[in-house]
Amino acid sequence: MTHTDVQDTTERTRKRFARRQWARRWLAWKPVVGVVLLVVLAGVLVWLVFFSSYLAVQGVDVRGVSQLQASQVRSAAAVPEGQALARVDLDRIRTRVEALAPVRSADVSREWPDQVRIDVTERVPVAVVSIAGKLKGMDDEGVVFRDYAKAPPGLPRVETGTDTGSDALREAALVVGALPTDLAATVDHVQVDTVDQITLVLRDERTVRWGSSDESDLKAEVLAKLIAARKAQYYDVSVPSQPTTR
Structure with missing residues (x-):
């Protein structure tokens, strides 16, 4: 080698x-x-x-509104545009939106890459109530949430005393919400004095003592049968197991 x-x-x-x-x-x-x-x-x-600014908020997508304008929801939501989408506090936005009177609930979510989505469920009026000379819509939770120039057809009117509180309004809302459509159409107004002193006044001026909102579904059923079976000026279904007429 x-x-x-x-x-x-x-x-x-x-x-x-x-x-x-x-x-x-x-x-x-x-x-x-x-x-x-x-x-x-x-x-x-x-x-x-x-x-980074690549996944920052660039807009707010509002859905489900008819009484409110989308711009009103965006204004109340106060979503911090330009902030990273992942850092946006969705709970705070939801709380601010649900503070709007016509909003029953709101769901707030992230839409990647750069949008916040707000799905709104609005309140539905079941009656109108006059407060301080203004006609307002009330939902089935007794929340007063919108104004009317005049009562829409088909919505019963709730009349209250000067010292009627919010609890009594909620009771009245529960009563109205329990009425079947055909029975509700015969109601001119609901007189609310206290939480357990609620009276229906029908369009033909007959009156119905309802009492509280307890057992409202049963009371509505009993009243419908009474009206069909007996013509009277006054019906009392405050104790639905023992109704009376005169």
């Missing part, structure tokens, strides 16, 4: 040794490099989602 051959063999051996050394070092460092890359990737994702 010549001197040149010896040098070539030595060089090849040295290179094989170097490759084995590098492979061993890579095996030792590979998990560390992987962890570093994952940390860097996670940091980039956190920055992208929570702090």
